[in-house]
Amino acid sequence: MTGYFAGRSLADLGRGLRSGSDTSAGLLARALESVDPSLNAFVTLDPEGAAAAARQADEELASGGDRGPLHGVPVAVKDIIDVAGLPTGMGSAHFAGNVAKEDAGCVTRLRAAGAVIVGKTGTHEFAYGGSGDVSVDGPCRNPRDPERISGGSSSGSAVAVAAGMVPLALGTDTGGSVRIPAAFCGIAGFKPHYGAIPTDGVFPLSPSLDHVGVLAATAADCRTAYRALADLPHREDAPPGGGPAWIVPFETDTDVERTVRALFPDAPSERVDLRGLRRVFVGIQDSEAYDIHAERVAEAPELYQPATLARLERAARTSGWHYVRAVRERERYAREVAALLDRYDLLVLPTVPITAPLIGATDGPMGPLQPSLVSLTCAWNILGLPALSVPAGTVRGLPVGVQLVTRRGAEDLLFAAAGTLPD
Amino acid sequence: MTGYFAGRSLADLGRGLRSGSDTSAGLLARALESVDPSLNAFVTLDPEGAAAAARQADEELASGGDRGPLHGVPVAVKDIIDVAGLPTGMGSAHFAGNVAKEDAGCVTRLRAAGAVIVGKTGTHEFAYGGSGDVSVDGPCRNPRDPERISGGSSSGSAVAVAAGMVPLALGTDTGGSVRIPAAFCGIAGFKPHYGAIPTDGVFPLSPSLDHVGVLAATAADCRTAYRALADLPHREDAPPGGGPAWIVPFETDTDVERTVRALFPDAPSERVDLRGLRRVFVGIQDSEAYDIHAERVAEAPELYQPATLARLERAARTSGWHYVRAVRERERYAREVAALLDRYDLLVLPTVPITAPLIGATDGPMGPLQPSLVSLTCAWNILGLPALSVPAGTVRGLPVGVQLVTRRGAEDLLFAAAGTLPD
Incomplete structure (x- = not known):
């Protein structure tokens, strides 16, 4: 239906x-x-x-x-x-x-x-x-x-x-x-x-x-x-997009990568330490999440789904100095990516490194499922940058997304670039 | 000499x-x-x-x-x-x-x-x-x-x-x-x-x-x-001081407290959660300090003084969510103390709750020495407020300090108040 x-x-x-x-x-x-x-x-x-x-x-x-x-x-x-x-x-x-x-x-x-x-x-x-x-x-x-x-x-x-x-x-x-x-x-x-x-x-x-x-x-x-x-006035027109760079993904299904890459064949390849950014993400998210949940975990752990409780219990063990280090590294990465965005208007990469697995799976083709799912997206939360996922075709019959990232305030570059993609 | x-x-x-x-x-x-x-x-x-x-x-x-x-x-x-x-x-x-x-x-x-x-x-x-x-x-x-x-x-x-x-x-x-x-x-x-x-x-x-x-x-x-x-122009005059409040200390030698209190007999007593602020202080300091030292601890622990290494090893065990919680509590305390400083120009309390112990002591009269030493001072680091310690007399022949705290930018209130104290 x-x-x-x-x-x-x-x-x-x-x-x-x-x-x-x-x-x-x-x-x-x-x-x-x-x-x-x-x-x-x-x-x-x-x-x-x-x-x-x-x-x-x-x-x-x-x-x-x-x-x-x-x-x-x-x-x-x-x-x-x-x-x-x-x-x-x-x-x-x-x-x-x-x-x-x-x-x-x-x-x-x-x-x-x-x-x-x-x-x-x-x-x-x-x-x-x-x-x-x-x-x-x-x-x-x-x-x-x-x-x-x-x-x-x-x-x-x-x-x-x-x-x-x-x-x-x-x-x-x-x-x-x-x-x-x-x-x-x-x-x-x-x-x-x-x-x-x-x-x-x-x-x-x-x-x-x-x-x-x-x-x-x-x-x-x-x-x-x-x-x-965002309480911005409605505008019909978006400014024209600028030059994209292809951000080399990691732990990504080759068909997914090929399908997405084909949309921007001429974009030069650049590297961002997505693996390091994911590590920073996990350190920050886990500490902040456990702070929100500490009393619930102590008082009524049985009310969580088992998978959530297990994640929270692991999150509780993140050390304070790792959190502090992650915050420092976040600042360093922000400077690096800002320099990249001085040279390019858009960063392009797959949204997710795999296609949708079966319900209940805890592992995907690239390893444990949860870290795999966020491996290409969480960097842009750490950096607070605008990010758009749009359909990029299918792999083995399942949808694949292309992710476009830009500077703060340049959101319209994303929409303009998306508008040039094939339906 | x-x-x-x-x-x-x-x-x-x-x-x-x-x-x-x-x-x-x-x-x-x-x-x-x-x-x-x-x-x-x-x-x-x-x-x-x-x-x-x-x-x-x-x-x-x-x-x-x-x-x-x-x-x-x-x-x-x-x-x-x-x-x-x-x-x-x-x-x-x-x-x-x-x-x-x-x-x-x-x-x-x-x-x-x-x-x-x-x-x-x-x-x-x-x-x-x-x-x-x-x-x-x-x-x-x-x-x-x-x-x-x-x-x-x-x-x-x-x-x-x-x-x-x-x-x-x-x-x-x-x-x-x-x-x-x-x-x-x-x-x-x-x-x-x-x-x-x-x-x-x-x-x-x-x-x-x-x-x-x-x-x-x-x-x-x-x-x-x-x-x-601070790269401020030199000025001879300080503005007159305003009303002080006596901040009730904790875990403080009664003679120290009495000696300092006698300098501001008319100041009304107010309570600030100095104990909670110390907990916040420890959570933040330990996480940030271990971030600075992690590699040294891993590579050459034997180069530390034993007491420092023991502190660092304990600091490493602070959890990330405690750090996050401490940062949140710091903001809450900042609002509380700001409200107090809307009513008073100065907060007054002893600088240290005890007099100087013997070299090598690890415990003081109020319990473990290191937390006792900072118990009345660290709150003003957590809050980033100007704080001055000046001599307040002696207890059993040893010097005692009175601590004056004020709003950011009102440093001269401290110096003016100190100028009114007996030599």
Whole structure:
């Protein structure tokens, strides 16, 4: 089953809403009809709240009020982001029955832009993993092959978009959690620079690495959503892209690498110490994550999924001086990559070094699964740089993503470059 | 033996130099004559380099060039601070034979102010301890009782000033390392706000806590030196002091507490969680210190003094999440103390909760010695606030210090308040 929103851009939807050929209430009905429970994308649907929002959106449009390109559009929100009045479950038994009192900052901005929040989408437990199959809500399933993982941690958001249930979803990305499921599900995922979208009301995983991001079918729709969420004025035009460099990946499936590389055959190869950056990432994420969870681990360890508890127990053993050293190395890497970005406008590499493995796998073709999943994405969280994943074709029938990275503030270079790629 | 500079203020010395009754070369000779090797204050003397500097200072003054209140004054520098051409030994066998190539930033400023660097003073090994008796150079001895510790880690600087060998010395202060030996030796010690004096060329102990500070007989002389080191214009007048609050100390000798409290009998009592701040201090200092030392511990542990190695090995076991938590708590404490400093101009408490114990002691009357020594000082490193220790009398014949703390930028309130205390 393919949902209504497959192949429908935000621009298409906006035209329909403004021409009167469609209504927000109608789009909401399409979204709810498109939900395929077998894929386990949504953990909460809010038909009544959404209907009220859609009605308001329709009334505003009818009376000449126009909030821009998200006005009246159904949107899904990852279940670690608070939406007032709805449960925020974090994919964890720890938060059973937890109902959010207030909207997260990013949700406030979504509403201000006129979006209609359809419901909450499944997350890897506490967003602490890139596979999306570790959750009290059960695994999210990849629409391209439901026996395979969607990728995570913004698993349900990727699935909801990829299956056409909604045209747009909010995710969070601490080490790749927007881009990984986007790549595995064959859609676009974008995280802007660190701090561009507020993170209040988002349950923290690793505060110095946490980003809010967006998932949509295309880069262009990610851009539209990003500009609304970052409170930037909507602009139709992006500046032309500059020269790309190919960043040599590591521990990457050769077919994945070849497929992505073919999109930028002329880009010169450059090396960034992605392996060292992953080490820095792990040191920082583990220490910050355990700080968030220490009391829960002490008081109710049994409420975690076993895989999450095992990760946390390992995270607790990271030493303080390794954390301090990681923070120092982060600064050194930031200087190195800034120098590279003085010479190139774009850095290009695969989003994930492999295609989606089967649900429940703990090892992938390149070794232990979790570190493999983030190996090419987490560098850009450590450095806080804008990063976009867009579809790059398929390998053995499964989607592969190409990742584009640029300087802070040069987000539009990514979207311009994505616009030149073959569909 | 009491050295020449005992009881001679910088203002006195400046008048002598400018009236022609004295010369910088003459003061240098007095300094060198005043050095008492039995106290082990200096680890390096530089009679030739100092003579050249003194000659230049005299020539400049004779030709009408005047660099201000430090012009021609003999100064000692702690042996973790680089002085070009002289050994920097860190009190450690690890740096035997290490000769500095360049002046530290604070030494550059000293020289620009016309000071004459007499030599380098002993430090607790790597400045990692508050007692001053753990060093490859042997213990520094307290001029008031040579069987007792001077306090540290700026041990030699405090001894050199307290014994009248020099009128002024540079120290560093990460948890109290200027103020503790100042209090134990009966002189004044001051650390300004974090970052006020550059730390380049100073061997790091815990970079987010390290401060350069000054030791002199009086608060007024600390102020003069501080203004030169912080590159502030010299001013004669300080604004009047505001209302003080008495910060209730913990684990403090009752006679020490009573003696210090008597100086501010009318100050209302307020509570700051000094115990919690010490816990935060230890978590941050240990992680940052081990990051600095990890390779040395791995490669040549036998070169450390046993007490230092034991501290480092314990420091290595601090966990990353404790560090992260400590950094978060530091921010919370900063807000709490800022609120207190909205109501009071000064916070007043003892500098050290005890008097100087015997050399080699590892326990004091309030428990293990090292944590006891920093228990009332380290809070102001965690918070980066200006803190001054000045003599507050004696307990059982040994000096006791009163510590004054204020807002960043309000350093002169400290000096004004110190000026109102009985001599």
